[in-house]
Amino acid sequence: MPVWWRRVRRHFGISAPRMTVRTHLPWWSRGALLALLLAIIGGMWWWGFDFGQILGGFNRQEIETRLATLEADRAKLRAEAIELRTRNSALESELGMTRGAQEALTRQASELLSENAQLKEELAFLQKVVSDSSQSVGLQIQRIAVAPDGEDMWRYSLLIVRGGSPKEEFKGNVVVQATISTGPDGGTQPRTISLPEDEPTTAPALVLKFKY
Secondary structure, three states: OOHHHHHHHHHHOOOOOOOOOOOOOOHHHHHHHHHHHHHHHHHHHHHHHHHHHHHOOOOHHHHHHHHHHHHHHHHHHHHHHHHHHHHHHHHHHHHHHHHHHHHHHHHHHHHHHHHHHHHHHHHHHHHHHHHHHHHOOEEEEEEEEEEEOOOOOEEEEEEEEEEOOOOOOEEEEOOEEEEEOOOOOOOOOOEEEEEOOOOHHHHHHHEEEEOO
16 A cells, blocks of 8 residues: 555545634624624625616615605696695586576577567567557457467457547446357258356456546
């Protein structure tokens, strides 16, 4: 066996002498060194992580700044949206009131136009009545109108004018005679009614007491 192999076996083999390793540092120093070593490793890892993100185009601080800005913008936009909704509701309510007022004014204008036309017609008729009554003396029926008022009812109106220059009121009554017919297919013969003879309840409406 070579000499160098025997020396190796003597130092590292089973027959090698035992060696005891003793440390010169107490346990708390070893703990402190271990904690320091772990802190250094953690700091290097964290620094390497951030540095790697920066090199890779990802900057955490910049992203956090952007997120804070976006959060502020979102809160601002939300407040503006709430304000716009409130203003929109107010404008819709105001628009509804304006439309209602406009429709009411339109109806009133239409009613006023119709009333104006009716008043003009009545004024022209009354002017004609006055001019005609000043020429003729006595009682005259200037206008008579009959219109249906329900299924079996008719409404009539009379305008009686007294011409000339009377000094006292006229007192009397009107007698109305009407011929009622249901038509050729009705199967009923025409009949004539006289008011107030056939309907005594109509007598008060047929009493006349006027001057002109």
